[in-house]
């Protein structure tokens with residue numbers, strides 16, 4: 040009979056509303072945007088802006104956007120993350136053939152990190168490998184997930200052994216997976232096109248204060264360009280999803296895409312490597328908003344290359360991350 044391994048895996052994504060409705064979006068945004076890792080402004084200044092302006096105006100607007108991308112089973116971010124977890128579940132056995140429990144959790148909203156960690160402990164594991172589903176480390180995402188994990192263990196009388204993965208921006212299987220999906224898109228469309236690598240932005244100030252995110256994104260882009268043998272003029276690195284008035288990482292995706300056609304680049308593919316899983320930011324903001332802006336500025340062809348989601352290459356990458364980072368528990 041199969042036994043349970045002495046370790047388990049917790050994969051953590053950002054979180055998403057429970058429904059595409061204004062109240063559910065408000066609940067999600069309140070929790071997400073109240074995290075000082077995400078918005079580090081003085082709470083005396085930020086709380087009134089959040090409560091009186093953002094949580095009053097934004098939820099109904101953003102709920103309509105969620106409605107556009109919502110799947111039968113729920114929010115794309117959750118549904119597609121669950122599919123990856125399920126793929127991994129069927130393939131996860133330790134060296135002794137024991138089943139390795141795996142749980143999916145969200146930093147904000149449901150399923151919570153606390154529930155995920157509790158389920159793993161109830162399954163009898165003594166050690167947990169934690170993988171935030173962010174290829175490029177940022178204090179706003181990876182560290183925020185770890186803050187929540189630590190908080191959830193606050194009242195736990197005996198901690199599990201923990202291994203906290205930092206990121207995988209330059210992991211060969213991650214780069215290979217991105218390169219393969221770009222090649223597959225080129226084969227499908229019968230032509231290579233200028234490649235735009237568009238990353239979720241963060242305020243520039245966070246990077247000036249030491250957040251390594253921009254450097255990690257630049258490494259991913261350079262390695263993907265090398266894997267595809269792209270010349271300097273065949274790819275562009277940008278940041279999307281600006282929020283608020285302060286300066287964010289540049290170049291901005293919207294401004295760059297509007298300028299590309301006037302530089303003679305009228306056919307592009309866009310990939311968003313910072314999103315391991317497709318979500319509102321890729322399915323609406325990139326595919327629809329940026330696509331429209333590019334075409335209105337003279338662009339002829341715009342095709343988004345999906346996130347790695349539950350594809351075979353992504354599963355292989357996660358299996359490798361798990362194998363390499365649990366060796367200490369398999370001796």
Ligand SMILES: C=CC1=C(C)c2cc3[nH]c(cc4nc(cc5[nH]c(cc1n2)c(C)c5CCC(=O)O)C(CCC(=O)O)=C4C)c(C)c3C=C
Pocket residue numbers: 053054055056072077078097101114116173177179180239240241242252280282313314317318319320
């Ligand atoms: C306010 C500041 C924000 C920072 C900093 C930020 C960083 C950041 N976010 C992701 C990944 C995702 N963000 C998503 C949605 C989203 N992000 C922000 C704001 C910041 N993100 C907002 C307000 C929202 C909600 C949508 C909206 O109101 O516009 C999502 C998708 C969630 C979903 O339900 O689909 C993801 C994923 C990264 C990787 C990142 C920094 C590295």
Ligand SMILES: [Fe+2]
Pocket residue numbers: 239280
């Ligand atoms: Fe975000």
Ligand SMILES: [Fe+2]
Pocket residue numbers: 280320324
């Ligand atoms: Fe957005």
